[in-house]
Amino acid sequence: MGHNHRGRAAAAGVAVTVERAAWLRAAASALEHAAGELVPLAARETRLPELPRLHAELDRTAFQLRLFGHTLTDGEFLCATVDHADPHWEMGARPDLRRMVVPIGPVLVFAAGNFPFALSVAGHDTAAALAAGCPVVVKAHPGHPELSVRTGEILVDALTWAGAPPNIVAVICETEAGVAALRHEEIAAASFTGSVAGGRALFDIAAARPRPIPFYGELGSLNPVLVTPGAVRARGPEIAAGYVSSFTLGAGQFCTKPGLLLLPEGHGLTGTLRAAVAATHGQPMLDDRIAEGYHATLAGLRDDPATEVISAPDAVADTVEPTLLRVTADEFVAAAPQLRTECFGPSSLIVEYTDTTSIHRVLAALEPALTATIHAEDTEYDTIRPLLPTLTRLAGRLVWNGWPTGITLTWAQQHGGPYPATTTTSMGPAAIDRVLRPVAWQEFPDALLPPALRDANPWDLLRRIDGKR
């Protein structure tokens, strides 16, 4: 691609996607090269273990930047659509009309506390915005301030050397600065990962602006898991072990933690579950504020007259041991508003159902979630099928015979669900769509069109031409 093409693309307000892919690859490599500095810094600020967790998360973050780069070189995300003029068009002669997406404008990213790399300064939402061609302002999470500043320096250095405009990424640190940025008229969209209360407060600010902007919040999610009688009979102990492993992973500080397990009455797994919990090790939580929030929410759940403790630590300590509670389906439905609150930490609630009607009543009492998981046998499809419409309405990802924690990154990934799981968001390559907006060009001269829409298709994109792909 010659210099002239680049110049014209910039002039049309559409940055050159192939170059942006190179920026993202440069950022990924810079993070990997800085692992020796960044991982110990992250461990000190977040109390998360360096191995395997923080090294794996840094690798994931680099992969994520490159995956968005791949999305760019593919170019389908542009939705390039060309309709030639047609004097015989059914609703009357039509002009030449061409459409594609352009960057929405500067994006404000509120970094998450629980993923100091993957959902922070150089994380998912930053990668998506840079891929789309949007400048980014990151509001650092207070849980890892030094890491945030240092990651920002490394990111800006890498992007600048790769040819990105200076100041395409900025990091700000104070809460007040974040709120001021959210109100700033130049900010065109914002994203957030955190609690329902914090996310809703920011959503309300975004919606109340003189010019409202989209706010992509990932808030709270119970991530229910349904286990059928057949699955209990076939592999009850294995399911119990997987469940305890999943809800205690990372001290339960994952948005996809299974917070609710639906088991058939008389499942006979209580002893197995108690033993599995007892075999876990206490883990430190990210910071004191999060630990305090966890203990307060958990106390509310434990004090609810409907719940019974299966396993819980004797006392509050520096490292937190898991808590497992139990309730019957009828009790859960009666008490749902209190019991369906996400408890961010290593606790989960078992709900014991009697029959399919009982399952339906529990699902109807739940709020939407990021994920819904089913453990069932191949002989039980006819039992499961009637539940699928409800589960599809309830969650953004349905998992079969697995666990919701451990989110792979692929083209088909989707991380989001109806409110309060998220406001209107998705994670994975499709998240680039959140920070793009469509524009149509009518009867434009070829030389003034963005390259992606010119007759010669100089970028060799997948395009829809006169309705045909």
Place this chain on the structure above:
Amino acid sequence: MGHNHRGRAAAAGVAVTVERAAWLRAAASALEHAAGELVPLAARETRLPELPRLHAELDRTAFQLRLFGHTLTDGEFLCATVDHADPHWEMGARPDLRRMVVPIGPVLVFAAGNFPFALSVAGHDTAAALAAGCPVVVKAHPGHPELSVRTGEILVDALTWAGAPPNIVAVICETEAGVAALRHEEIAAASFTGSVAGGRALFDIAAARPRPIPFYGELGSLNPVLVTPGAVRARGPEIAAGYVSSFTLGAGQFCTKPGLLLLPEGHGLTGTLRAAVAATHGQPMLDDRIAEGYHATLAGLRDDPATEVISAPDAVADTVEPTLLRVTADEFVAAAPQLRTECFGPSSLIVEYTDTTSIHRVLAALEPALTATIHAEDTEYDTIRPLLPTLTRLAGRLVWNGWPTGITLTWAQQHGGPYPATTTTSMGPAAIDRVLRPVAWQEFPDALLPPALRDANPWDLLRRIDGKR
């Protein structure tokens, strides 16, 4: 497609798209067959002429329903994405993961007053929602209540006979009922076409819900038109005639009315413009409330010390004659907040610029719009190119040497712009995306997947498989 496939699709919460296309075609035919009844009813309630306007609008509405049907049979809107399990995936072994979109849920459509067919009960937003598989509640516009009820009856009858579920469309009439529906927890999204004030009030209600929902509002837009000196020299009178014809079309009651014309100082077209305005005929406005709003807004513009009247009617009458005002670029920039208000009716404002800097200052003072239009000669590309980034930020459709009124419906159409032109919306086939949400299925048995995601691809869809299209 056999009965079993249909049964499974419904069970997965994904209505069968081919059948929905048939519903839309049935609705289109029913409208066409009822033209003899509906068009006179619309004319009586809206004061719009039967010919060519209302008959053409009904035809457009039927075409629109069929175009959404075509979008369905094509199936690309489903974004069906299949990633097979891969033990060697770069970020670690991945499970089988498949994604597509599903209906967001019941949609509330606030009908527009100025398009009693195309943006009303059986109009664009209803067609998009039905295409997506969402039930629709239409809040009728008070300007054409009888037409709304009758159109609703015809639509429901046609849909039901075509096999759609009963009550897939409901029409409600009172403002209070509309607000109650907007607050109802089962409503998953809302759309609106109307004024900034009305749209913002409803947007605020949608955002304040316990579970906020997306609100797709089309509010107000000035639709600036820039005419270069070269274009004035080459075809000034033709441009003047086109402009007057465009801003007076339908008594100026179009969201894409060119409300602002940027002309070079010394253009010499004042006499031509005045004569063109004088040659138009007065037209009735849709209703008395809209006429009163027009006269009040226009009085504010006329009374502004910066504006000068080029042409205006002597007195307020039952039929409204056009008003044309003029201001210099410097005066406009100084007075912008008052003068950039949309005036819904047959008026427009000429802004006279001195040079490119002056153009840039006017564009910077404008709010975003649905459209931005350029009249220029082929020798002036180098003058226009530096303006394109600003114009792309400012509008959702850029028009070259044409007029923004008269919106064709094609795959590339895009009707929307940054706030206040719209909240977050588009019109045209891509609008179906507004009422869909993505869901991923992880490690699901083939028989429990939606047909669109099964290995055999029984619907023969365009899909992305392991990253490849």
